Each structure stands twice: as structure tokens, then as C-alpha cells.
Amino acid sequence: MKFQERDQLRVGHFSDLHYSPGNLVEADRCFGFAVDDAIAAGCDAYVISGDSTDHRLDAHSPAFSGLARRVHRLACAAPVLMLQGTFSHEPPGTLDVFRFVGGEACPVYVADRIHQVALSRGEFIASHGSVFTIEELEEIAETHGDPKVVFTCVPTVNKATLAAAVGVSNAATAVGDHLAAYLAAAGAINRLLREQGIRTIGVSHGTVNGCQTEHGVPMAGFDHEFTIGSLFDADCDAFMLGHIHRAQQWEREGRVVAYPGSIGRFHYGEIGAKGYLRWNIELGQVTATQMETPARETVCVDFDGPPDMARLAEVAAGAADKFVRIRWSINEEHRQLVDRDAIQALFRNSAEVKIEARILPAVRSRAEGISRAASLPEKLGRWGELAGVDTGPLVDRLSQLQNLDAQSIADGVLANLADLDIPQPVPSAAAMQSALPASVPPVAPVQKSAALDWLNDDLFAAEAA
Numbered sequence: 001m002k003f004q005e006r007d008q009l010r011v012g013h014f015s016d017l018h019y020s021p022g023n024l025v026e027a028d029r030c031f032g033f034a035v036d037d038a039i040a041a042g043c044d045a046y047v048i049s050g051d052s053t054d055h056r057l058d059a060h061s062p063a064f065s066g067l068a069r070r071v072h073r074l075a076c077a078a079p080v081l082m083l084q085g086t087f088s089h090e091p092p093g094t095l096d097v098f099r100f101v102g103g104e105a106c107p108v109y110v111a112d113r114i115h116q117v118a119l120s121r122g123e124f125i126a127s128h129g130s131v132f133t134i135e136e137l138e139e140i141a142e143t144h145g146d147p148k149v150v151f152t153c154v155p156t157v158n159k160a161t162l163a164a165a166v167g168v169s170n171a172a173t174a175v176g177d178h179l180a181a182y183l184a185a186a187g188a189i190n191r192l193l194r195e196q197g198i199r200t201i202g203v204s205h206g207t208v209n210g211c212q213t214e215h216g217v218p219m220a221g222f223d224h225e226f227t228i229g230s231l232f233d234a235d236c237d238a239f240m241l242g243h244i245h246r247a248q249q250w251e252r253e254g255r256v257v258a259y260p261g262s263i264g265r266f267h268y269g270e271i272g273a274k275g276y277l278r279w280n281i282e283l284g285q286v287t288a289t290q291m292e293t294p295a296r297e298t299v300c301v302d303f304d305g306p307p308d309m310a311r312l313a314e315v316a317a318g319a320a321d322k323f324v325r326i327r328w329s330i331n332e333e334h335r336q337l338v339d340r341d342a343i344q345a346l347f348r349n350s351a352e353v354k355i356e357a358r359i360l361p362a363v364r365s366r367a368e369g370i371s372r373a374a375s376l377p378e379k380l381g382r383w384g385e386l387a388g389v390d391t392g393p394l395v396d397r398l399s400q401l402q403n404l405d406a407q408s409i410a411d412g413v414l415a416n417l418a419d420l421d422i423p424q425p426v427p428s429a430a431a432m433q434s435a436l437p438a439s440v441p442p443v444a445p446v447q448k449s450a451a452l453d454w455l456n457d458d459l460f461a462a463e464a465a
């Protein structure tokens, strides 16, 4: 058999294919490339670690048949193991039909419960319980020959089922506790297998505490499925993970835990290369090499304010055939300043231009702290501070309004006007020319009295701005 011819075991590991009508072009270009590449490399087995589909798919959708065609192609070359992923992406039962997609040469095995499964002479033999018993392993050795690899499968855990068993408040952390206990139990069997020279592979779909998402966000918390420690406790040579769309791996004593990341780039702003993992599994010396897929290239430009057209022109020059997302935030009253058609024209050579404008509603904040001022003059003073207005003269007049009657105020104003020595009204230039002799010197233009500004100015101009 193929397995016995060489010491190393080569596995092609794909994950998070997210086939759907919307993702079909990207998913199929990338998965198609990966399948061809892995087959050309001559892998001994293939693993798809969850989220093969993006959501519930109709049987007649091109996305579903496209996925089936690729999986069938893999199964014509070597045995395939498909793991159940996130239920919202891959509703339970979605993978059932893939059991019939196996090639003439090799089966497709669907792992949708927590258990172990041996691959022996091209055939998958599952454990009855969650781990193999010694008796089961002996029986496999007798009837099928020594397994070349034993998989420990941990598909997505149904938290609702777990919540029913351990209570809602404990369910989040209980997932991690239960899985850690299971992985430790599987570790005992895996150590036995490794002693006999049998390769062991873990396959799961979930979040490792401390991993990093495709957006560069570290996942840290107590409600994640795994810790790196619990995964290494399973004592598998290789632990193949799905769920997180960014490729990353951890190594300990020649054993490796790794996410290949999603097969393609399904969202804007994802960092890191996309691909599948080519595993080379030798006892005590495991490597997982990322083989890059031709994922689409995205360009993201963000502006805090209206978009800078010069900068956009620069970006557009290097964005031919790329997927471009342009975002800006702009005040409501300035939203019309942005010429969307001009932006579309700049990026006419790009594969896609996605424009996301965030319109900031005009918020008129009231004078901060004004409510804490005790008296009206103090409130006026605070308003003046915030609005940059000298409130001195206003405070005087406020005091007059508060303390004097209307007649006294009017008398005071008139007395002030008399003191100011205001010139008489000036006749028009035409009237002056006809009525006066040519020798009369021109009258200087009247300066408006500074003291009268407060009567004419808009006192609330600053507030309304």
C-alpha cells in the first residue's frame, strides 16, 4: 500500500471554504487551485476542517455542486475527511451527502460527532464511543491491518445541548472544560498509538484562546473552545484546526497545531496570505507549510473626513483588478461635497469599488457645565467662555434688566447717547453737491460707535454656528 512505501505521511489540509452563491468565484478559484496543487504533490489523505459552506445551500445551487465536484476530485486521489463546522455556516446534515461523493478509489468520511477514526488500507473505521478501546484497536489490526493514521475528531460543539446539561450560565466555560477533559482522554490512546509508530492527527473547528483573527484581533477570553495546552494534551502529532480565517501555527517538541485559515479572502480588511496547509507528518518531526492560493487582492482606504481625491488617484493607479473599499466619515452638512461619480471613474479599472460613507449627524452640544453655574450672570459667563465671547458688557446690561424698570433703563441709554456726541445725520452725496458751495470741505464718513455694537450684532451668532 501507498502508506507503507514511505516513512512520512503527507496530508493536504483545507479549511473554511465558505462556498455560497456570493463567494462562489473566490471560493472555487482558490479551492480549485489548492485541490490541483495538493493532488500534484501526491498527498496521502485530505482533511477539510469545517465551514465548507457559508450557509444553508439549495441542492440545485451551482455553489453546492461546485463544492461536490472538487471534493469528488480529491477523493479520486486519496481518502478525504470532512469535519462539521459552525452550524450557522454548515447546518447539521449538510455534509451527509458528501459520503456519496467519494471516488471509486477512496471514500469521503464525514466526522460529525466527537470520536476517533482509523484510516487503514484506504478505509475509515470509526470508534464506537468517543475514543477507541484497546479491543477495538486490536480488532482493526486483525481485520484491516495496522492503521496508518488515527484521527481524533472534535467537530463544532452544540452549546445548546451542553447548556441543557450543565446550565446556561456554565455552558460557555463548560465547553472548554469538557473538551479539555476529552482531549486528555484521547491523549492516553494517542500515546499508545504513537508508541506503535502509528501517526495521530487531531481535527477540530473552534477558537484557540490567544489566537489572532484575520483582522488582527487577538482572541482572549474564557469562553473559547481550546487552549493551546489542551490541544497539545491530546498528544497528536498534528492538530488540524478550522474556524479562524488567519493562518497560524504553534509547535511543541516536534508536534504542531495549525490553522490554514480560510481558503480565499472573503472580506475586506483581512490580513495575511490565504492558502492551504501541506502537512508532512513524521514521528517527532511535523511540519505544516502554507501553500498560497490565488486569493483576490483587496485594498482598503479610510478617511477621517471627506476623501482626499489626490490620495485616491494615487491608490487607484495601483489598484487595477483589485477589490477596493473606500470609507470616509463626514458631517451631515458637508455630505454633498463628495463626488462619488468621480471616485467611481478613478477606480474604473478595479474589480470592485465599494463605497461606505459614514454620515455624522449634526450634533449641537449645549454649553457644557452651564447647568452647574448657580446664578444667571455665572451661566452667561460660562457661555461666553465656551463661545469665545467677552460677556463683560452683557453682564452689566443683564444686571440692569434684573434691577431696573424699563423707563430707568431707557433714560440711562439716552443719557449715554447724549454723552457720546454723535454727529447729525449726513445728507446724500447728491444732495450735498446741489445744496453746498464747492468750497465746503467734504464731511468725513461717520464711524459707527463701538459702544452701540451690542445693539446691532447678533448676540447668538456664536451659538448657532
Ligand SMILES: [Mn+2]
Binding pocket: 016, 051, 089, 243, 244, 245
Ligand atoms: Mn469559517
